Amino acid sequence: MTSLPLAVDPLFVGGVGLEEVLIVALKVGVAFAMLMVSVMLMIWFERKLHADMTNRMGPTITGPFGLLQTLADGIKLFFKEDLLPNDERGDSAIFRLAPYLTLIPAFLIFTVVPIGGDFDNADGKVSWWGNTTQLQIADPPVGILFVLALSSLAVYGIMLAGWSSGSKYPLFGSVRASAQMVSYEAALGLSLVAVLVKSGTLSTHDIVAGQADGWNWNLWMTGFIPFIVFLIASTAELNRPPFDLVEAEQEIVGGFHTEYSSIRFALFFLGEYMNVVTMSAIMVTLFFGGPDGPIPFFESFGWAWGILWFMLKVLAFCFTFVWFRAALPRFRYDQLMDLGWKLLIPLSLGWIVALVALDLAASEGWNRPLVAVICFAGLMLMGTLLNAAVQSGKRKRLAGEGFD
Amino acid sequence: MELTSTWYLVLAAILFALGATGLLVRRNPLIMFMCVELMLNAVNLTFVTFGNDLNDLGGEISVFFVLVVAAAEVVIGLAIIVAIMRRRNEATADDLSALRG
Amino acid sequence: MEFVVFIIAGLLAIIGALGLIGFKNPVHSALSLVLSLFAVAVLFLNQDAQFLAAVQVIVYAGAIVVLFLFVIMLLGVDQAEDLSVEPIAGQRPIALAIGAGVLALSVLFISVAADGGATGQQSVTAEKVDSITGTAQSATAALGDNQTDGTETIPNIEQLGRTLFTDYVFAFEVTALLLTIAVVGAVMLARKPKGELAPLPVIPGRSGTTDETEELEDA
Numbered sequence: 001m002t003s004l005p006l007a008v009d010p011l012f013v014g015g016v017g018l019e020e021v022l023i024v025a026l027k028v029g030v031a032f033a034m035l036m037v038s039v040m041l042m043i044w045f046e047r048k049l050h051a052d053m054t055n056r057m058g059p060t061i062t063g064p065f066g067l068l069q070t071l072a073d074g075i076k077l078f079f080k081e082d083l084l085p086n087d088e089r090g091d092s093a094i095f096r097l098a099p100y101l102t103l104i105p106a107f108l109i110f111t112v113v114p115i116g117g118d119f120d121n122a123d124g125k126v127s128w129w130g131n132t133t134q135l136q137i138a139d140p141p142v143g144i145l146f147v148l149a150l151s152s153l154a155v156y157g158i159m160l161a162g163w164s165s166g167s168k169y170p171l172f173g174s175v176r177a178s179a180q181m182v183s184y185e186a187a188l189g190l191s192l193v194a195v196l197v198k199s200g201t202l203s204t205h206d207i208v209a210g211q212a213d214g215w216n217w218n219l220w221m222t223g224f225i226p227f228i229v230f231l232i233a234s235t236a237e238l239n240r241p242p243f244d245l246v247e248a249e250q251e252i253v254g255g256f257h258t259e260y261s262s263i264r265f266a267l268f269f270l271g272e273y274m275n276v277v278t279m280s281a282i283m284v285t286l287f288f289g290g291p292d293g294p295i296p297f298f299e300s301f302g303w304a305w306g307i308l309w310f311m312l313k314v315l316a317f318c319f320t321f322v323w324f325r326a327a328l329p330r331f332r333y334d335q336l337m338d339l340g341w342k343l344l345i346p347l348s349l350g351w352i353v354a355l356v357a358l359d360l361a362a363s364e365g366w367n368r369p370l371v372a373v374i375c376f377a378g379l380m381l382m383g384t385l386l387n388a389a390v391q392s393g394k395r396k397r398l399a400g401e402g403f404d
Numbered sequence: 405m406e407l408t409s410t411w412y413l414v415l416a417a418i419l420f421a422l423g424a425t426g427l428l429v430r431r432n433p434l435i436m437f438m439c440v441e442l443m444l445n446a447v448n449l450t451f452v453t454f455g456n457d458l459n460d461l462g463g464e465i466s467v468f469f470v471l472v473v474a475a476a477e478v479v480i481g482l483a484i485i486v487a488i489m490r491r492r493n494e495a496t497a498d499d500l501s502a503l504r505g
Numbered sequence: 506m507e508f509v510v511f512i513i514a515g516l517l518a519i520i521g522a523l524g525l526i527g528f529k530n531p532v533h534s535a536l537s538l539v540l541s542l543f544a545v546a547v548l549f550l551n552q553d554a555q556f557l558a559a560v561q562v563i564v565y566a567g568a569i570v571v572l573f574l575f576v577i578m579l580l581g582v583d584q585a586e587d588l589s590v591e592p593i594a595g596q597r598p599i600a601l602a603i604g605a606g607v608l609a610l611s612v613l614f615i616s617v618a619a620d621g622g623a624t625g626q627q628s629v630t631a632e633k634v635d636s637i638t639g640t641a642q643s644a645t646a647a648l649g650d651n652q653t654d655g656t657e658t659i660p661n662i663e664q665l666g667r668t669l670f671t672d673y674v675f676a677f678e679v680t681a682l683l684l685t686i687a688v689v690g691a692v693m694l695a696r697k698p699k700g701e702l703a704p705l706p707v708i709p710g711r712s713g714t715t716d717e718t719e720e721l722e723d724a
Contacts, residue, residue, distance in 0.1 A: 016506070094532065141660050145559035152567025156539070159571065163532070163578045175578065182571060202662060407508045410615060412548065415515045417611030419522050419541070425604030426526030429597055434531055434577055438538050441569065442522055445545050448561075456552040461668045464554050468669070471557075471564055472680050476687035478569050482576050483694035489580050 011133040019131065027137050028111075035110055038314075039273045040070045046273075046322045053326035073266075080262035090166025090259075098164060099260070099267035102157030105150040106274040111137040112146055112204050113281045115310055116291045118302030119212035126303045134205055135291075135303060143204040144196065147282055148189055151237060154275065155181045158239075161268070162256035173255030176333060177239055177246035183340040184236040187229055190348035194226035195286050197355050208290035219287045222355060227287045229348045231320075234279045236340065238272070240321055242328040243336055280317035281310075288313050342390050350379045412453040419446035433485050437478070444474050510551050518544035531577045535570055542566045556662040 011020055044059065044067055051058030059066025084092045117126060117135040125132050140146055155178045162174020198221050199207045211217050219227050236243040247255035257268050284290055293309030295302050331339070354375040361371040423442035430436055448467045455463015517540060524537025542565045549558040669677055 091530070091532065094536070097536075140555065142555045142559050142662060145556070145563070149559050149562035149567060152563050152571075155567070155571055156574075159574055159578070160532075160536075163574075171578070175575070178571065178575070182568070185567075201660075405508065407511055411511060411515075412552070413615045413618070414612060415518065415548075417608055417615065419518060419545075420611065421604045421608035422519070422522040422526060424607050425600055426522075428600035428603060429526065432531060434573060435525070435534050438525060438534060438570075438573060441565070442525060442538065442541060445542060445565070448557075449545055449548060452549055452552055452554050452557060456554070461664060464557055464665055465668060465673055467554075467557055468560070468665075469676060469680055471560060472684065475564055475569055476684050478572060479687045479691045480694070482572055483691040486576060486580065487694050 011131060023131060023133060024137070027133075031110060031115070031137055032107070034115075035107060035274060035277065038277050039270060041067075042273050042277055042318055043070045043269075045318060046325070049319065049322045050326050053323070077262050077266040082262045082264070083259065085164065085166045085259060088166075091164040094160050094164040095259075096264070098157050098161035099264050099271060100157070101160065102154055102271035103267055103274065105154045106271055106278050109147050109150050109278045110274075110281060112139065112143040113278070113285050114139075114205055114208050114290050116303050116307030118295065118306055119209055119290070119292055120295070121299070121302055123209060135306070136205065139203055139205045142202045144192060144202045144207070144286075148185070148192070151188070152185060154237075155185075157268075157271070158256050161260070165256070165259035167259060170256050170258045173246045173258070177256055180239070180243065180246065180333075180336060180340075181237055183337060184233045184344070187233040187340055187344035187348055188237060190345060190352065191226040191229040191233060192286070193352050194222045194348065194355055197352065197359065198222050204285055204290075208285055208292065211289040212292055214289070214292060214294070217287065217289045217292070222287075223351065225351050226348065227283075229344050229351075230283060230287070233340075233344060234283065235321070235324060236336065238275050238279055238321075240276065241325040242331050245330055245333055245336065248330060276318065276321055277314065280314045280321070283317055284310065284313040338390075342386070346382070346386055350382055354379060409453045409457040413450060416446045416449040416453070419443075419449070433489075437481055437485070441474065441478070444470060507551050510547065514544045514547040514551070517541070518548070532574065535573050535577065538573075539566050539570050542570070553661060556665055 011023060047069065048058040048066065059069035062068040062072045085095055086092075114134065114136040125134055127133075158181070159174050159178040162170040162172075162177070165171070195207070195218050196202065198218055199210045201207060201210070207218075211221075235241075239247055247257065257265060260268060291306030291310040293305060293312075295305045298305075354372075357371055357375050358368065360366075361368050420443050423439045423446060426439035426442070427436050430439065448470055451463045451466045451470070453463075455461065455466075521537045521539075521541025521544060525534045525541065528534045528537060542561060546558040546561040546566075549555075549561060
């Protein structure tokens with residue numbers, strides 16, 4: 001039998017002993033603490049920034065600048081009454097399980113994200129007290145597939161939450177939310193394939209190492225389209241505005257978390273924002289080089305500079321998500337589904353074909369501009385045909401003919 | 405105790421037998437379908453075990469195709485069940501004999 | 506170490522399977538199936554099939570069971586089944602006997618195969634290289650078992666990709682066609698029928714079906 005594919009982390013080369021276990025436990029502790037603190041700060045950041053963008057003030061009373069508001073909210077929620085649905089109409093066992101199904105994948109995705117490290121000089125590895133390791137909890141050879149798998153599992157929490165509440169609005173909200181998440185997962189995966197075509201590897205460490213030069217970021221190496229598709233798809237995946245029809249108060253009361261109160265609601269809230277932070281981290285890893293950035297001074301602390309640049313980039317993405325909330329009106333549900341299936345999926349699929357054709361042209365020595373023009377023309381043609389089909393279907397549907 | 409492939413094969417056999425028993429006992433069409441999926445999983449485990457044992461990638465390739473075909477089968481099967489059960493709310497497998505002639 | 510993982514994952518898989526056939530509520534059954542699928546994915550990982558483990562979770566646990574749950578939730582089939590009623594007399598003991606028989610036959614076959622009686626070394630279609638130590642462990646490959654032999658470690662997914670697109674590309678294309686057919690079939694089956702619905706056939710022994718759709722407007 002083969003050895004367990006633990007990781008490609010140099011920490012495990014000599015086998016797994018007590019020292020290795022302690023180091024991994026330390027990494028897990030630090031990452032968990034970092035994630036929790038960043039989630040709390042993200043909630044505060046969203047409220048303050050959204051207030052600023054809508055000409056209000058946001059939390060100001062609890063703590064300096066209202067920083068402790070999240071903590072205060074958590075404590076308040078802790079003391080509320082815990083309501084459980086009746087077992088005849090709902091299902092209390094699954095009601096209790098559902099928030100954890102949203103929370104756990106969010107944290108697990110964060111385990112494969114490289115948080116820091118100096119990728120220009122030291123290949124992202126740090127050496128402390130004789131042990132070399134990478135600044136991420138795990139680096140499985142199929143890291144990105146692991147991310148996709150866990151984001152597929154996040155659908156369960158929302159679906160089961162709505163169903164187990166035993167009431168109309170949560171059920172509608174959860175069915176729509178899970179349909180939305182499943183549709184945009186396809187677009188997410190396809191835009192990821194464009195990154196994989198360029199990086200040639202599924203391990204997050206190697207993806208970041210491949211972008212280490214500063215001018216090698218996947219953002220422009222894949223063209224900008226995969227990044228835009230990934231951004232839109234992940235916004236929909238996270239149920240964030242403008243795709244938050246399923247949990248918007250003006251539409252459907254609370255959607256899938258209508259019946260949740262006290263700590264369980266806090267868990268959902270926590271899970272949603274943790275997902276935001278984690279998805280931003282994944283986007284930074286895939287498209288923006290992760291911890292890559294210039295190291296002006298203190299070269300021996302290159303890994304700390306990596307952490308700083310990583311945090312700044314994740315902050316930029318969190319800002320973008322709040323900006324979306326403040327600036328964009330909500331999508332209607334059918335517009336949302338149309339966007340996912342009829343625009344994003346064909347676009348990312350066509351882009352993958354174009355990227356691969358260009359790669360092949362480079363390696364076979366064909367005339368690259370000519371191949372680029374042919375690809376562009378092909379994409380335009382396919383886009384026109386698809387649009388014609390969609391419009392004709394829409395006309396027939398509006399005329400009441402149905403499928404025939 | 406050495407972990408040989410026999411352990412995996414016995415586990416797969418147990419899962420398969422459990423799936424078969426479930427398929428014969430339950431009457432809800434959806435649960436019967438899920439038991440079929442369990443049996444397919446047991447077979448996948450067998451394939452991977454043999455592939456690993458003989459150092460043949462054919463095992464993993466077979467699992468890949470079984471997975472895809474199972475997905476297609478679930479899509480069609482559920483569509484059929486939905487089409488039938490739209491009209492009867494509590495249909496069980498015993499009632500789906502309207503086609504017999 | 507692998508033994509411990511195997512024992513834990515194996516136990517979880519069996520518990521999941523027992524839950525699947527034991528729970529009355531279909532949603533609980535579906536969640537037990539997810540547990541079982543997860544355990545099987547861990548077992549795949551234990552055998553160096555990393556891509557398959559990930560795909561198992563993505564496709565089976567993340568899409569197929571979600572589809573099942575959709576149908577269960579939307580069709581309201583979550584009325585718990587009455588497990589104490591047997592439509593065919595003696596169905597349950599016969600089913601248990603058949604299950605035990607299947608298990609006995611499989612274990613018998615395995616004990617024969619474990620002595621090398623049923624497999625042949627010459628049927629290897631594609632050589633699999635261990636993606637961590639870089640060696641092929643079969644007797645037909647004469648590499649040393651030391652990583653510093655100069656053999657490269659080829660990731661499992663790269664080997665799989667190469668084999669899939671060279672040796673098995675025809676099967677791949679046919680499978681893609683199959684998926685397209687499945688999608689078209691599902692869309693066709695899900696159409697609302699136009700015009701009059703055919704009358705429901707009468708089921709002997711049932712007092713009448715609760716067919717509400719004939720009273721409402723074609724909802």
